[in-house]
Amino acid sequence: MSNLAAEPEFEQAVHEISSTIEPFLAAHPEYRKAFEVVQIPERIIQFRVTWERDDGSVAVNRAFRVQFNSALGPYKGGLRLHPTVNLSVLKFLGFEQIFKNALTGLSMGGGKGGSDFDPKGKSDNEIRRFCYAFMLELSRHIGADTDIPAGDIGTGGREIGFMFGAYKKYQNEFAGILTGKGDDWGGSFIRPEATGYGLVYYVTEMLRDLDNTDWVGKRVLISGSGNVAQFAALKVIELGGHVLSFSDSTGALIATDGVGFTPADIAAIADVKLRRQALTAFQHDGRFEWHEGQRPWTLFESADVALPSATQNEVSEDEAKALVAAGVRYVAEGSNMGCTQEAIDVFEATRKQCTSEGETAGVTWYAPGKAANCGGVAVSGLEMGQNSQRLKWSHQEVDAKLKDIMITCYTNCRETGKTYVRDSAIPSLVSGANIAGFVKVAKAMLDQGDWWISGK
Template sequence: MSNLPIEAEFQQAVDEITQTLEPFLAKNPEYRKALEVVQIPERVVQFRVTWERDDGSIAVNRGYRVQFNSALGPYKGGLRLHPSVNLSILKFLGFEQIFKNALTGLMMGGGKGGSDFDPKGKSDGEIRKFCYAFMQELSRHIGADTDVPAGDIGTGGREIGFMFGAYKKYRNEFSGILTGKGANWGGSFIRPEATGYGLIYYVTEMLRDLDNTDWKGKRVLISGAGNVAQYAALKVLELGGTVLSLSDSHGALIATGEEGFKADDISNIATIKLARKSLTAFDAGSKFQWHEGKRPWTLVEKADVALPSASQNELNGEEAKALIKAGVRYVAEGSNMGCTLEAIEIFESSRKAVKDLTQTEGICFYAPGKAANCGGVAVSGLEMAQNSQRLKWTPAEVDAKLKDIMVTCYKTCWDTGKQYAEGGAVPSLVAGANIAGFIKVADAMRDQGDWW
């Protein structure tokens, strides 16, 4: 256990992993030492970032890179630019990233970084100056075979471009040191879509195994309005489902009719978000209702699937009960640690109550973010592979590889959960994900002498 309870988000992540690992650790007590070791980052880099505003004044922010674990490959994880960024959040994200990356089957370690810089309200020039100042220090600590950051909240294509350009100037090398790059200078097809598409590919397997069904006619609640939510929504529509909601930090947009969101609606929302505006700028008309300050989980009477895709701890215990009451049978996290521990316990309790797969009431099959949303980092790993080979795969090739990774990840979670988790006719995907990811990392650490 971490001895730093003030790091609330990190402690929550450690507690969640520890709790679900217990059935495995009881049978394999020697691995407790590995759990103790893996909680401590290999390296934490913290630095000052000073940059010049358009009016000539000097601003200062905190920069971070948590290089958590390199047992399986170079550190890999996003750079978050948001006022809420602190060491606790980055340690939580980096810790989760270790096991998420392990579940992809690719050679990637776990890390996370970013700054408390807020891109909102800044000019392109100010963002460029910040990115160059940020990369001036970060460039000392990353490399194609050392640490390969990516985008995250607040870090889109513009920011990745500025950071890549800064690295190239400081180090005089064109190298695959960031993923999420532009399509014509080292980026991969399907990377913007990857997390959302991968989420739907994962849930497709859940639908088949629990109810022998697919997306046709499914009513789907989605939170968030960024890349993950947008592309998850578009893939749901493609596969025949109905999207009932999208949301942002200001509130939730709920479809009032049976049609739900259409592709054109999602395209308009993407344009609004690209301009860094609130969903309140969307012309809802009579097809949608805006709920100020609300999240979608308690705003509809009937739904089948819930996909939290905004931020951590965005679905709590009371909302979990409301979803089950509304008939939701599937919850999968597009966001990292989207559900609170209380919500997870409620979903898992409903799963444990399943005696056979003919039971139809009060069941909620839950998938954690480290498995369900690993498609984004999986395609980042595929981008790294393409950069190493100096070639570019077609969209169809990348999408096929992504789907295969998500199906394999799901099967790993199902089989491991079936082996170790207690209760019910349905395996625990959260236990399966945590245990499978942990075993892979722990075994590599032992081979390399980090514990024995």
């Protein structure tokens, strides 16, 4: 086993799963061995990347690919380019990816990779040189039936294009070895929108089940300002809600007029982020308030929905209490592990107070990222299917398939939560997601001999 004390993000991810699947393990103790096995990656690839800066000097970065679990299909998961990338972060993301991919219902294993390279402040030529150097090593370890990486933080369409071009030159083949590709060379429609859209589709089911309501008039707090935040906001607005916040690492931008951001505002924010600028570069003529160094969660006295969509651990215990005090009824993660364990405990405590059907006052219902944000990897899986068949589905076809996947995922989480966690009249979506994902993966591993039950 790994020394988890040196891997805090991975330790948190393991604890979050282990603490919520205990009702299943208590009923089926033989599966404890499966959980022990699944925590260890099948393979970790670590390598250096040397590349040339524009001034001719040599730069070097660390890079990784964690091929965590292939029980359900080839490894699938993004490549993150960010200074904070280390093995703990990638193991946490890869571990989450195993169960997230299982919840999509598609044939995908779990993996994650990336480098501590920072694209910010780099020229296009420097990014191209890095991507070619990065793929020179990574290309030996991936393939359309082995490991299919995707984009992630710092890895957008430009970087995917460079990496795909590098792979094609090194391996002399045009293959579906990356997802998030351009529309004209193997990409799928609505891949950039998929995580944000899927998040909203998932919460739509939560709204209907808890309060028999929809998005019309809902006051929605969103963190982040990248693809996930932007497209979740656009879908919320399309369905009648009001988006009241965005944020980035420098602070939070909030609306105080009750109407919120418009699609035109979001297009302008997207342009700012495309140019790798801070949110402060967004020109709004004083229509919004800027809060330096803050996140949106403590800045509102009243709201209905919170969608953390920036990065891990972006909602603390105190911020969770502030959201509950503001009357937020729904929290769903667009980011991976967006809430700390202490924040999750705050939300789950409100759910446990509901002892009878229909009495939901004071409840803040929480949905974990591995379920609520699995729309992105779901459409990556659909892209893989299109690549295998050498065809392209329409925007409407992909969107319909995405919506069906998210509804099925939600139903699976809700019903599994009802089956194994009977501590409230409202099912635990986090327990349901973790148990459903784990059981599917563990059964496949049992069938394939990765673990076995003594005496059988």
